[in-house]
Amino acid sequence: MGKDKKDGDKRMSRKRYEKELEKLHAELVKLQFWIKEKGLRIIVVFEGRDAAGKGGVIKAITERVSPRVFRVVALPAPSDQEKTQMYIQRYMRHFPSAGEMVIFDRSWYNRAGVERVMDFCTREQYIRFLQYTPLMERAMVDAGILLFKYWLDVSMDVQEKRFRERIDDPRKIWKLSPMDVASYQRWYDYSRARDDMLAATDLEYSPWTIVPADDKRRARLNCIAHLLSRVDYEDVTGDRIELGERKPEGAYDDDATLAERSMVPAVY
Numbered sequence: 001m002g003k004d005k006k007d008g009d010k011r012m013s014r015k016r017y018e019k020e021l022e023k024l025h026a027e028l029v030k031l032q033f034w035i036k037e038k039g040l041r042i043i044v045v046f047e048g049r050d051a052a053g054k055g056g057v058i059k060a061i062t063e064r065v066s067p068r069v070f071r072v073v074a075l076p077a078p079s080d081q082e083k084t085q086m087y088i089q090r091y092m093r094h095f096p097s098a099g100e101m102v103i104f105d106r107s108w109y110n111r112a113g114v115e116r117v118m119d120f121c122t123r124e125q126y127i128r129f130l131q132y133t134p135l136m137e138r139a140m141v142d143a144g145i146l147l148f149k150y151w152l153d154v155s156m157d158v159q160e161k162r163f164r165e166r167i168d169d170p171r172k173i174w175k176l177s178p179m180d181v182a183s184y185q186r187w188y189d190y191s192r193a194r195d196d197m198l199a200a201t202d203l204e205y206s207p208w209t210i211v212p213a214d215d216k217r218r219a220r221l222n223c224i225a226h227l228l229s230r231v232d233y234e235d236v237t238g239d240r241i242e243l244g245e246r247k248p249e250g251a252y253d254d255d256a257t258l259a260e261r262s263m264v265p266a267v268y
Contacts, residue, residue, distance in 0.1 A: 017217040024224045025064040032065045034233035039098035041145045044227065045107045048152030049190070050183040051162040052213045053220070057152065058105055060220040061227070071096070074105035087111065087129065088136060096145070108133065112197035114179060117189045130200040137206040147206050148230055150223060151194070152213040156187060 035042065044061075046054045062070045073094045082090045088108055096102045111129045115121040121129075140147055154162075163184055166172040183190055202208045209226060213219035 011215050012217040012221075014217075017221065020221050021060060021224075024221065024228070027228050028061065028065050028070075028224065030235045030237060031228060031231060031233050032069045033236050033238075034231070035069055035101055036099045037236050040101075040231075041096040041098060042101040042231070043096060043140070043145055043147050044101065044103045045109065045147070045149040046103065046105055046152065047107065047109050047113065047150070048211070048213065049154045049159055050180045051159045051166075052152035052154040053216045054105060054152055056216055057150075057211075057213075057220050057223050058103055061103065061224055069099065070101050070103065072103045072105060087125070095140075109197065109201075112201070113190065113193050114183075116193050117186055118179070118182060130196070133201055134203055134206070137201070137203070141205045146231065148227060149201075149206060149208045150211050151198070151208050152211045152219065152223075154213045158214045159184065159187075 034040070046058060048054055058072060062072060071094075073091075075090065075094075078090060091104070091108045094102060094104075108129075111121055111126060112133075116126050137147060163176060163180065166176040198208055211219050211223050211226075
């Protein structure tokens with residue numbers, strides 16, 4: 001692959017991607033310390049087309065920080081009990097306490113997307129969702145929660161390419177669900193649902209940010225950089241840590257003790 005073009009016509013090379021990601025990871029660690037120090041409560045919502053790379057973005061955000069601070073929530077389909085609850089109830093129990101960022105890998109916006117398109121909710125429930133969600137998010141922001149919402153968008157051709165890769169790769173076949181197939185077949189229904197959702201919930205106090213995701217590497221870097229820019233954080237990581245000296249071992253022998261135990265066979 002040749003040099004990366006600034007206009008994004010070519011895919012970003014792995015070498016450049018990893019170099020830039022390392023820098024962003026260092027900033028995310030600084031943000032982690034800042035979140036703990038200031039007791040911030042942050043919610044990040046990831047929605048988007050199936051196969052747009054939401055999981056990859058979330059992994060890139062969280063792989064070098066503490067899961068106790070950057071907590072990922074990916075809820076399964078609601079249980080019979082949860083179906084009797086207020087719709088937002090099962091999401092609210094995962095909202096952050098002081099010193100936490102909660103990342104929703106899909107969220108309450110399921111109702112505006114898959115539930116609408118696949119008729120998993122009634123028309124009345126859908127309309128009520130669009131009416132009340134801005135009020136709920138207003139209450140969240142007024143309570144001091146920092147709310148960031150990202151929509152990952154991918155082109156029709158790239159989505160099909162990624163779906164076919166999942167079919168052909170035994171390591172990825174688990175990522176292709178019946179809902180993914182339906183989203184492929186009903187592309188334009190999902191487009192209309194997305195447009196209506198954005199029209200009703202892209203608001204000044206809780207805006208949506210669109211992430212072009214045909215190039216996964218650029219999408220991850222751009223999304224992390226944007227998230228970092230939305231929080232006014234400082235470097236409070238403190239002084240450099242010194243290990244000091246180990247205490248004398250006395251009569252203890254690590255190797256001899258472990259040799260008596262069952263060990264994993266050295267296959268490689």
